Amino acid sequence: MKVKKFVILIGIFIFIVGGVSLAQNFNSQKKFSRLIVPTTSLLKKVEYRLKGCKIIHELKDATALNCPSEVKIENAFEDEVYHILDLGSAVQIRADQVWELGYTGKNIPVAILDTGIDYNHPELTSSFLGCKSFVSYTQDCFDDNGHGTHVAGIITADGIKLEAKGVAPDAGVWMAKVCDASGACYVSDIAKAIEYIVDNKIAKIMNISLGGGGTKKSNCDTDYLAQKVNWAVDNGVTVVAAAGNTPGIVASPACASKAIAVGAVDKEDKRAVFSGSGLALDIVAPGVSIYSTLPQNSYGTFSGTSMATPHVSATVALLLEKNSSLNDSAIKKALYTSAKDLGRRGWDKFYGWGRVDAFSAINYLE
Numbered sequence: 001m002k003v004k005k006f007v008i009l010i011g012i013f014i015f016i017v018g019g020v021s022l023a024q025n026f027n028s029q030k031k032f033s034r035l036i037v038p039t040t041s042l043l044k045k046v047e048y049r050l051k052g053c054k055i056i057h058e059l060k061d062a063t064a065l066n067c068p069s070e071v072k073i074e075n076a077f078e079d080e081v082y083h084i085l086d087l088g089s090a091v092q093i094r095a096d097q098v099w100e101l102g103y104t105g106k107n108i109p110v111a112i113l114d115t116g117i118d119y120n121h122p123e124l125t126s127s128f129l130g131c132k133s134f135v136s137y138t139q140d141c142f143d144d145n146g147h148g149t150h151v152a153g154i155i156t157a158d159g160i161k162l163e164a165k166g167v168a169p170d171a172g173v174w175m176a177k178v179c180d181a182s183g184a185c186y187v188s189d190i191a192k193a194i195e196y197i198v199d200n201k202i203a204k205i206m207n208i209s210l211g212g213g214g215t216k217k218s219n220c221d222t223d224y225l226a227q228k229v230n231w232a233v234d235n236g237v238t239v240v241a242a243a244g245n246t247p248g249i250v251a252s253p254a255c256a257s258k259a260i261a262v263g264a265v266d267k268e269d270k271r272a273v274f275s276g277s278g279l280a281l282d283i284v285a286p287g288v289s290i291y292s293t294l295p296q297n298s299y300g301t302f303s304g305t306s307m308a309t310p311h312v313s314a315t316v317a318l319l320l321e322k323n324s325s326l327n328d329s330a331i332k333k334a335l336y337t338s339a340k341d342l343g344r345r346g347w348d349k350f351y352g353w354g355r356v357d358a359f360s361a362i363n364y365l366e
Helices: 003-025 041-052 095-101 149-155 187-198 222-235 305-320 328-340 358-364
Strands: 032-037 052-056 063-068 109-114 127-133 174-177 205-208 214-215 238-242 251-252 262-263 283-286 290-294 299-303
Touching: 041 052, 041 063, 095 305, 095 328, 095 358, 109 149, 149 174, 149 290, 149 299, 149 305, 174 187, 174 283, 187 205, 187 222, 205 305, 222 238, 238 305, 238 328, 262 305, 283 305, 305 328, 305 358, 328 358
Parallel strands: 109 174, 109 205, 127 174, 205 238, 238 262, 262 283
Antiparallel strands: 032 063, 052 063, 214 251, 290 299
């Protein structure tokens, strides 16, 4: 009798193990959900496996599971995703949720017009596509100010230092050095760089975190640089530009009618006191105390609409990775329609269409 019972137990064990294996193979193509169940029962664990669940952790007072989404587990609650607090602005615009979908800006180049770039920075070497100096005093596009490297990191830093990880960490960046060590940028240098980028088809995204002048009107299309930006857009390049750090106006060239003019909000989605505003504003993004890369393998925190702008440029890179055929009009529609509405309902002169939301923008394309 003992032998018979033993054989029966072995048979049950084989059935359970075999059933678990078959259930797991059957569910290998299904969508799964992470759950926590407040139990440590061995029998319950067998039951969960038979339902196609995988045990992730056996805790002292609970069991963490990865179950097919249609499976119902009694008393289970969601295994929520927490983030290190310093990841900051990428989480604020939900870029981290876009990464979980598999979109990181792969093979999408972004052209940046700025003070240059530290192309040796460990966070940026994998994304650096090249550069060209348009300033008169040097042919080297190395960053002798820090601003351009900071902007580049917001777009594409690898995340070696996790809190500095860029919004589109696998996007490529090509730098046009148009500003000198003091941060001064001649209009002609900027205009030449725009032409070069368009003529040589460097990228379909152009980040301009600089500006001057400005207007309270809906556009500044009579400005020379604004005209150059509108020309770039007409030739297939989406231009994302800083609204400037003077409240009440939107700086040029962001005030060009075909540019995406970007204002700044803080970590609580409140408008930054310095942020440019007015009829030409299109959207806002995090721009207060943004942590990113600096020259000489360093890091630091800057504030300004210059920091807000690359959040939007990088979001465009994520969109283009999902659908490379998007034109400028479709990109703007996705950004503006999906933005988190702030201030007065709909568009307003302080927040534009709202704060950019990378995750909602990606989902809008579906």
